Every structure is written in structure tokens, then in C-alpha cells.
Amino acid sequence: MDAEPILKVADVTKKFGNLVAVNRASLEVNRGEIVGLIGPNGAGKTTLFNAISGLYRPEEGTVFFKGMNITNWLPHKICKLGMSRTFQVTRAFTHMTVEDTVRVGAYNRFNEKNVQDKVDQVIKVCELVDIRKRVCEDLGLASLRKVELARALATEPEMLLLDEAGAGLNATELATFMDLIKKLNQESQITFCVVEHVMQMVMGLCQRIVVLDSGEIIAAGTPNEISNNARVIEAYLGKRAVHARNQ
Amino acid sequence: MNVKKFFNPRNILILFGVGIALVIPLIFKAGQYTMLLMTTVLLYAILASAWNIIGGMAGQLDLAAAAYLGLGAFTTGTLLIRWNITPWVGMIIGGLVATLLAMLIGFPLFGFKVKELWYALSSSALVVVMQSLFMMWNEVGGPTEKYLPVGTSPWYSLRFNDYMPYYYIMLIILVVVLLVNRWIRYSKLGYSLLALGEDEDAVEVLGVNSQSSKLKALAIYSFICGVVGGIFASIYGYVHPAFFDTSMSMEIAILGIVGGMGFIYGPALAAIVMVSFREVLRASLGSQLAGLYLAVYAIILIVVALYQPRGIAPLVERGIKKAQTYFVELTRGRRADIKSS
Amino acid sequence: MFETATQGIITGILMGAIYALIALGLSIVFGIMNVTNFAHGDFVMLSMYLSFAVGSALAWDAVATPLITAPLMFLFGIITYYLLIDRTLRQMYVVQLAVTVGLQILMRSAALIIWQAQPRALQYSFIQGNIQIGDFQILTSRLFSAVVSLIFIAGMAYFMNKTWAGRAMRAASDDLGAASLMGVNYHKTYALTFAIGSSITALAGGLVMSFQQTDPVGGIRFGLLSWAVLALAGLGSLPGLIVAGIIVGVVESLTVSFFDPRSRLLGVYAIFILVLWLRPRGLFGRR
Amino acid sequence: MLEINNLNSGYGKVSVLRNVTFHVDQDEMVAIIGPNGAGKSTLLKTISGLVRAQSGEVKFENDSIFCLSPDQVVRRGLAYVPEGGRVFPNMTVLENLMMGAYSNPGILKTGILDEIYTLFPILKNRSAQFARTLSGGERQMLAIGRGLVSRPKLIMLDEPSLGVAPKLVDEIYEKIHALKRIGLTVLLVEQNTGYALELADRGYVIENGQIAMEGTAAYLSTSDHIKKFYLGL
Amino acid sequence: APAAPAAPEAPEAPAAPTAKALPDEIVVGVVQPLTGSFAVFGKEGQIGAELAIKHINEAGGIKSMGGKKLRIVVEDAGGTADSAKLATESMISKNRPVAILGEYISRFVMAASEVTDREKVILIADALVPQITQMGRQYLFRPGPTATNHGAMAYQFVKETAAAAGVEVTSLAILNEDSANGRANSLGATEAALKDKISIVTTLEYPYDITDATQIVQQLEKANPDVIIHTPYFNDAIVFGKAFKETGYYPKFIAGAGACGYVDPASIAALGDAAEGISMTFSYNPAKDTPQNKKFVDEYKATYGYIPTEGAGMNYYGAMVLYEALEYAGTNFPDDPLNPDNLRASFLALDLTSGPAVETYPSNQIKFSPTGDNLFPGVVVLQVQNGQPVVVYPADGAEAKPVFPNPYYVAK
């Protein structure tokens, strides 16, 4: 049972007109893992996330989640099955309060009676207690990222896709954020797949990294393997990043 | 429901309003004109409150109220004229027929994620389409009005010579619609709809089925419009394709917007203020310079929309808050007085 | 049968080109400024009244009236923009809806007060008449208007793509803040856009006035129709506007010829709703 | 060159910046760092006129630009590349660059576009493409290029590395370095503190809308506070 | 009647021993659409009624009631049924008029007459649709002709003038805008034509807010009738008039029915020579050579610059019929002349062959059937000749001879 990957993406292709944004990409994520997905800008990471979470319909290929073929499922059904995500460009419910936003997610698994408990719990975990009554419109980027994470957590996912959730955070903030994800991973057994450009986070968090370039998977392996992979350095990391790491 | 929570200033205000509405006709022995006016106001209040579910909460700017209203009216009217079926039954069937049409239209529209303005325009087109169809369908519609017979019992044919019964029927429906609004607003559906109005994709990945949520909202809205359509036909005593009126649909949406989108009582409040205000204008300026009263009405509408873009409900809300703090301070002050004495 | 169809299509194409011109003003205002102007039909109505006023005062042909009405509508556009639209730009689009619906009621009642309820028209225009080609007939007024409309849509496309003002408009429509960082005063740019939209409406009004009449509620006839053309075309596509106008014109014409004149708009709106289902971005839309 | 005194600013009733005072000298590169939500972007927006200041003094080349509208500020030679670049998605790359010259179209004749193309060769290849089809890094370069077209005296960059792949970040910073060499004054806001302090001459730290620290880059990078809270060392 | 509570003001039985005191003034209401799509007619109607009341007062008021003066109050019925009904209720509750003139649109009449019947206020309607008097209303009277009369008259006019001119008319096309009134006119014409076994080659109905009539005209051209009988509203009459001229399609004659469009001053101004020769049926005869009518026409013309249109005429004689009924009531029910039932009885008892009402009415007699319709409805036909609307039919009220076929068309 545990041997079977929780998420299996097989040969997924997504095109926009002539542009092949994702090209026969395959990827497996095991239960309990934190997997990083990196690649140059425009490599197709967000597009792949969209194809997995049901927002886009891939032209080819299949997506399995918990052993079920969820290709072409609608997003809400995929969420019901236990997968949720955040967005690269934050998509808050502008005029709703933090609490209500989280509540929308919480209704996924909870009914009117116990939804409030879940909301309270998630808000506490994500450290949103101070701003729970604030309207999302007034929040800064960092808070919005937390709210997005919170509402996704409220759906009680078994797996979470995070799209550049750490972008725009400085080193210290990033460390706190990474601690939260690690805690969720260990205590709540949530599997993560994260897209990130901040190497500090990718390297420090992920057990395994998959590299996407021009829609194709070009490498996969442990952080160490990846940071020494010539092709990855050439396409993505650049010499300086490697240099900085080696220091 | 928590009793203490229930008796907050807002609910007390609402209860007070309903209470006044209940007794006004009796206390003031209102004449027929006043009764008709208040009935009309209630009619718009109901429609605008129903619109609030699809427009205010789900953020779908629906302009098809008159399509559903007209369909309800024609169903009720035809059933009465042809088979002598009482409008009490007719308006329920009318509501269901309206819902059926709404589902037929809404299923693909929501399925294909037609949104915002485009949804508004297609729903507005629906009204025109219905009017054309009923204009050509001579058996049921056609250009000549179909008169609703009064029959032997006004209660059976819902054809009163006096507006009092209509008024109370409308009042009951309004209260029900407001309760439905409230119930939806603080339920799973309501939160989903509110979020849907903001960002659809983001809601879907949280496990909300956007199509079915919107369809639910549309169904409730169109059903209410259809039912009200049945009463509408009864009040005016005939059915005619002119019931499919694009500007009436627009007006209902405007009331919803001006009232304060997403506020439960906002649209009803706007209907009460704006509709009666317009009638006062019509009655006082209407005969002086043709069109003047509408110009005044339009200017007021523009000014309200420009300076109160979130609607008049937030204004009331602020008032309530002020009153609340005032009362709190008052009681506190009194306590202090008691202590000091 | 074949003859009727051909004649219907000819009539429809010409009328469609005019519909495209009527929708052009809206396309600029909504497609570029993102302003939901529900009073667009009434801008056409006002233009037609101005044409009437100018034409009857100076004994001008309707076709010539835009020489005066276009600047007037330009002015009207600027005033409307600064008084009303500018204040709604940062609001939700429903606020624009409420404001422009208010404007619509206001314009209708003003027209009623000024010009009374009787329909007003200018007499026979020099462009009226017909050309007979075999069994088919082309009305010269429609042909003339169609040609003018094509020229203006092409001119507008040039303006949008090749002039600084046009580029500024498009930039502002993409990102207001960023455009102002480029030195675009978007209030001015938008006022200009809105005014250009209004004055094109004046042109359309003058042409239509050569074979039609107007009355205070005459705007209804053009409002929703323009939106339908715009929806078919998709936002930001000026050539698409022509195709969409022609589709609307032909569908209308064929419904009248083959089905029932009463169902004139039925076909148009049926297509409109259908396109929204199948191609929410319109036939040629970019966004 | 740029002088800010006791600036207070915010959104509506929310006040974000409190009594901010700092200056940028000619040919200098100044970095502003600070935690999330400290008000860095707000500061740049206020200088450029996108956000209306509440009180204070903003002087550019000894002229007050306090409360001028953005288009007036650009005309003085102060360019601002906002967070995320904000290119015009429905215009081509070339048109985007041309928009940079909107306030002074004549500048296009001076060969500025070629200069930009030598700086960012990729933009030349993409010049006919719609900006919406560019990748994140390309957008960022386009945005900087667009900011440079007007030959500004001072350019303000807001997190040019946000969401950009590491390799591209390197490239972008190389370019920024190049800009400095050709004599441009740069005001840089950056989360990536290490980078920022490496490149800049001087730096300011904003916390909670107030200047918490200032000094030369070298001084700041050795400060314990910076090490602890910004470099995560 | 429905079991509604009796109105509080319900009058005493007519046999009350003492005479009821009369009010200072007798209030007459006018409820007309002054805004919305139907405002053209409504405004004219208001003017006609106001002039009539003015003339009545100038002539000494209601003489049988000691010269009581009439006072007019106006309400805007707007463009929808709900505003019309509200306007009627408001009129009654605020002013309690003895009678209301107007309502114009058949659905307005339907909704309003339920109110006037409940409140026992006389409603003198100026709508043409036949159905409005078939709902069993007690206090509703329609002095004017019906749309059926109009349609039949249009046909009869064509038939007789054609015969007189020696032109053969064997086929007709029937064309109308798609309102109840348009259809009723067409039915009237069709029925009359069918009796003569004339072939009706095509019947077309179109929405009145049409933007382009070319296709319809082209269809008519294909059907090639001798004569087209057309019931337009105001806007579409202009669209059609221009389309006829533009396509160059000319039947022998275009005969209008239903009193809207083609021959009123605004339409002639809009159409120019495209209106030339077109005829239209009218419920009012502006050319009737009587002192009262002359007075009306002259004063109207002096104020507005053109002869009274149909709406003005209908409301003028509507008010005059009310005047006659009031005089009758004053004479025959001196105790309580304004009692609605007495007033109703007076209306039903009227049999006018002279006096101001008949002098302004197209026929020479006014007498109401129990349903409230005039038993002697009159319709005249106007034709545009040299840019002027002139009454051409029937011969005894005409000011000029009809020209048939349309000379303007023949020339083409």
C-alpha cells in the first residue's frame, strides 16, 4: 500500500495553441514526502500543477492520485479526494475575512456543526489569530500566502501543492515558513509538492527534487544530486548559486 | 439559535420593521393607492432580495428576473384561464417552470464559466428571447392581453378587488425570502457563493463545486421570481408578453447593487427607499413636465451609486454600530452613575 | 428561395457593417477602458437627435451632420467621463452598471423633455436610393454607410496600433498603474478614449439617421445589439467587429425573410448565447 | 539627488510609513531591505506618485515632487520598475519598450532601443512577441528595459528577483551592475539581502514603516541584527 | 363582481330624500402615458382633454348644475402596466374625479378599469382594441371607434375610391406592428376584405421597434399586392415610409389603419415626400365643419402650429361626451347628479345627434351600448396631399377628394 506513490503523473502533455507548455512529463510522489519541482521561468511548473489539480485538461497523459485515475476530473472532486493547492499569484477572496476564507475550505470535510472547530484550529496552526477578522483586501503578501495555505489546509488534504509559497519572504521568514511545512508534514502526514525558486527553501525542505525545463523533466534526485547535475546547473541554477552553496 | 445572539440591534430593527409592516394597513386605514404602492414596493423588495442570492452572493449579475417573473405569470395565468387551476397551485408550478428554464440556461452557462458582464448580457438577451417567443405563441401569449377571470371566489382565483390580501401575501413571501437569504448566507452554500463571486478557480480547488453551487442559487432565485410572477399577474389581471421587460430586470439588479451587494436586507431596503421615492416623484412631478421626474430619479440613482458605491446597507451598518457603541456607553455611564451615587 | 436568401444576405451584410460601426464606440470604451457603458444605445440615440437638430436647423443632409455632431459628442464624452465615469474606474463594474443605467434614464428623459416623444427624422438623404444588379437590389445608403464604417474601423485599428495616443490607451487598459509610470496621464487618456468612442457613435448616428428615425427610447434598439456584436467579436478585436456585425446583420435579415419578422432578434440572441457557451472570449477575442 | 524627509504615507486611513528620512546621492546604488509588509514597496510607490503621501518632503534634484502624479514624476527622470514588472501583456515587447518613451518620444531616435537590446539581447529576439507569452524572468528584464528607455536619472527597482529562477537572478544582477557602471543611480528594494548588500554602496533597513538601520553595505552585512534576521546566519 | 368590501365613500341610494351638496368644482382626471414608448399619443391626449375642459368652462360650465366648473388633474401613466395602475389609484385616492379620461394602451385599460369599476369612477378610454369592452366593466365607456372599425374602414376606403377611380384592386397585403392594436386593425381589414373575396397575398406582423424594414418591403414586393393595408406605430411608419421610397417599391396604394404614423405632422416632417399619397384612418375628423370643431382646431393650431392629431381629438370629444353626460345627470338626477350610478345611467341614456360632442365626433351620432361602446362609431380617412394631411373620406365629412392610385407612385 505504502509502496504505491500517492501521486503519479504519467506522460502529461499540455499545449496552448502551438506552445507545448508541458511535454510528456512523468512524476511520482510518495506518501509522506516533500518533493520539490524546480525549473526555469516558463518551464511549465504552474501549468503542470494546474493539470494535476484539474484546472486545466491535459491533452495527453494520465494523473493518478491515491491509485485513482483523476485525469479530467473537476477540481472540486480532486479536492474531495484529498488534494489541494495554493497559487503563485495569490488569489484571495478579496472582500472576505480571513476567518470566512478558511471556512470555505473547511466545509470540504466538515458540516455546519463542527466547521467552526476546524476553522479555529487551522487559524491557530497558521498563526493567523491576530488577523482572523481582517478583510483579505487589506493584507500584505506574506499574510495572504499564509491565508492561502490555511484555507487549503482546512480542506484536510492528504497532499498539498504549493506554488512559490516562499517567494518574497526573506531568509528568516522563510525559515519559519519551512518549519511550519515540516511540522505539517510530520504531524499531519501531509505530502507536499512545492514549486520554488528560492534554493534555500528547496534544498532545505525537499527530500527529492524534480527539474522541469521547457515542459520536459530533465532530472530528478536528492538535493545534492541535483545541485551537482551539470544540466541543471546549465539550465537553471547558474554557476553563482552553486558557488554560493559550496561556500 | 442562541437567544442572546438573536436579539442583537440588527435583528431587533428587522423585527421592528416587520412589525410595522404588519400593522401599517390596519392602523392607518391606508387607502387603496397606498396599499398598491406598498404592495409594489414589497414586490420589488422580494425580487431584489431574491436577486441578492445570485447577484449579491454569487456575484453573477443576472438580468433575467423578468424572464422568470413572466414565465411564472404566464404559467399561472394559462393554468387559470384554460383549466381553472387556482393560482395558489399555479404559482408554485410557475416557479418550477421558471426554475426549469433557469436550469436549462444556467447549466451550460455555468458549465462554460460565462461570467460577469457576459453572463449579464446573456441573461438580458434571455428576456428578449422570451418576449419574442411569447409574442409569437398565440395560444398562450400573443399581442392581445389574456384576461384573468375573477371567477366565483376571489380566494380561489386570487383576484382581489382590494390590495390588502396581496399585501400580506407579499409581506409573508418577503419575510420568507429574507429568512432564506439569511439561512443561505451563513451556510456552506453562502460561503461558497461569496467566495465564488471573488475567484472561481481558487474556490474549486477548495472542494466547492462551482457549477452546482451557482445552479442552486439560480434555482432559488428563479423559483422566487416565478412564484411572484403568478401574483404579479393576479394583481394586474392579465398576462401579456410585455411582462418580459428588460428594464424591470435591470431595475431589480440595480436595487440589489444600490442596496449593498451581499447584505441580506440591503436590496429590500433599497427597494423600499428607491421604489417609493420614484413613485412619490412620479405622483408629484409626473404631470408637470413629462420626463422630469425620471430625470430627478436618475440623478439620485447616479449620486447614490457614485458616493455610496458599496450600497446603502453599509451606511445603515455604520449607523447601527454607532448606535451600539452609544448604547454600550450609555449603559456603562449609567453603571458608573450608580456606582458613584 | 435562393434569390431571397441571396438578397437577404446582401441586405444583412450591409446592415451588419453598420452595426459594427455602432458597436465600435462601445468596443473602444469597453474593450479598452473596461467601462461597462449600459447607456451606449442612448449615446446613439443622442447622436441621432443631434443629427436631427443640426440637419433641420442648417438644412443639411443627415450624412453631413457628423461634421458638427462628432465634436459635440466628443465634448459630451469628455463631460460624461469626468463627471461620472472617472469616479467609477476603481470601483467594481456593478457600480459602473448602476451609474450608466442612471445615465441612460437621464438621457431618455432629457430627450423627451427637449425633443418630445414624437419620432424625429431628417428627410430623404442624397445617399438614399438603390442600385439594381440583376435580380438583386442594394440600397445606396446602406452601401455608403457600410463603406464608411469599414474605413473608420480600419482607421481606428491604425490609430490604436500606430499612434502614441492609441498605444497609451492600450497600455492603460492593460495596467493603469504601470501606464501612469510610463508618463501616461490616464485620466486624460481615458477621457480621450471615451470621447473618441462617443464621437464615433456620432458618426454612426449620422449615418443611421439618413435612413431611420429616433425617439426618446430609441436607444433600446441599439444597446443590447451592440453588446451582442461585441460579444461575438471578442474584446480588442476590431476586424472581428466587422465579422460579428455582419453575422448579426445576416442572421437578422434571414430570420426576417425566412422565419417571421417578429422573431427578428430571436436568432441574433440565440447565436449570442450560443457563442458565449462555446467561445466565451468571442470569435476573435484576445482576452 | 533624491531626498526624503519625514515622509508619512499609507492607504486610506491605514498609515504604513512613519517619518521615513533618507537620501540617494548621484551615481550611488542604495538598497532598501526589510521584512515582509514593512512598507518597502509602499515607499517606492509613494515616491513615484502611485500612492499619495500624507505628509513629509520628497525632493528630486532639489525640486519637490511631493504629491505629484506618477506621469509627472517620470517626466522628471525618475523611473520606477514595480514589483512583478507589470508589463503590458497585450502589447508586444517592442511596444512595451516604446511605451517607456511615451513621455519623450524623441528619445527613440537616439538609438536607445539598440542600447537596451545590447543590454538584454533576449528582448531583441522576442520583440514581436506579446508580453503575455514571456517567461517570468523575461518579463522582469523587459520591465527593467522599459524603465531604462526614458534614460532616467534614477531608477527604482522593486524586487527584481521575485519569482525568478536563480540563473536569471544572476543575469539580472549582472545587468544591474552594468547599469551602475554606465552611471545610473539605482534605488533597489530586495528580499534577497545577501545579493543586495553585495551590490549596493549603502543600505537602509525598514521595519514597521520606520528606518531601523542605515549605513554602508559593508557595515550592514557585518551587523549582527542583519545577520540574524535577514541573512539567516 | 368580486366580494370586496364596499368603498367607504359608497353613495346613498339615488332615492335619498335630500339633494346632496355639489362640490365647488367637478374634478376630471387624465391618466395618460407621458413617458415611455407610448408618450406620443399620451401627450396629445392630455392637450386635447385640457382644451376641451377649458372650452367647457368658458362656455359656462355645467349649466344643469348651476354652471359648475370642471377642473382637470393629470397623472403620468408611464410605460408599464404597474405604473399605469398606480397612477390610476393615485388619481382616484388623491382627487376623487368623477371621471378619468385616457389610459390609451389596452393593457393599461384592463388594469385601470378594474380600479375604476371598484371605485365607481367613469373611465372614458381612448384605446382602440375591441377586447377592452368585453370584460363586463360597468363604468367603462369608449366613445371612439374600435380597431376593427379602423381596419374595416381602411379597406372600405380602398375599395370605394378604387372603384370610383376605375382601378382594379384584386389583391391585398396586410401589414401590422405586433401589438394588440396592430393585430385588431388587421383583423378588421381582413374580415372586410374576405367578404369581397379579395385575395390577401400576404399577412406580415413585425415588432414596432424594428431598425430596418428592407427585407419586409422586399418580401412585399415579391408578393406584389395591389394595395398594402398597414397598421404601424409612429417609429416604424417612418422606417417603412423610407424603405418604400428607398427600395423604389410602389404598390398602387398604401392605406394606413389605426391612426398612428404617416399623416401626423411629425411623421410628414420626418418622411417628406415619402409620405405623399399615403392614407390613414383616424378616430377624429379635424376637418369636420362645425363651430365647436372649428374652435378646437383653430385654438389648437394657434398654440401648436399644426392641426390636432388623433390623440388630441379623441380626448377632446371624450371630454365633451362627459360634459353631455354631466348635463344630462344635472337635469335628470338633480338630487345627486355626481353619484356614479346616476352618471353611468346618464351615459347609457345619452343619444346625441347634436352638441359639442357630436360636433367634434367623426360620425353624427353618439349612443352607448350596454358594454360601453359607441353604437355609431365614426372613422375618417386622411391622405397626405402636397405635404398636408387632408380628410378625404367619407365624402360627407371630406375636405378634398382622395387621389387613387397614389399619383406619386404612378409617376415612378
Ligand SMILES: Nc1ncnc2c1ncn2[C@@H]1O[C@H](COP(=O)(O)OP(=O)(O)OP(=O)(O)O)[C@@H](O)[C@H]1O
Ligand atoms: N493560459 C495560458 N495561455 C497561453 N500560454 C500560457 C498560459 N499559461 C501559461 N502559458 C505559457 O506556458 C509556459 C509555461 O508557463 P508556466 O506558468 O507553467 O511556467 P512556470 O514554470 O510556472 O514559470 P514561473 O517559474 O515563471 O512561474 C509559458 O511559456 C507561459 O507563457
Ligand SMILES: Nc1ncnc2c1ncn2[C@@H]1O[C@H](COP(=O)(O)OP(=O)(O)OP(=O)(O)O)[C@@H](O)[C@H]1O
Ligand atoms: N492596497 C493596499 N491597501 C491597504 N493596505 C495595503 C495595501 N498594500 C499594502 N498594504 C499594507 O501596507 C503594508 C506595507 O506593504 P508593502 O507592500 O509596502 O510592504 P513590502 O515591504 O513591500 O513587503 P513585501 O516584501 O511583501 O513586498 C502591509 O502591511 C500591507 O498590509
Ligand SMILES: [Mg+2]
Ligand atoms: Mg509558475
Ligand SMILES: [Mg+2]
Ligand atoms: Mg513589496
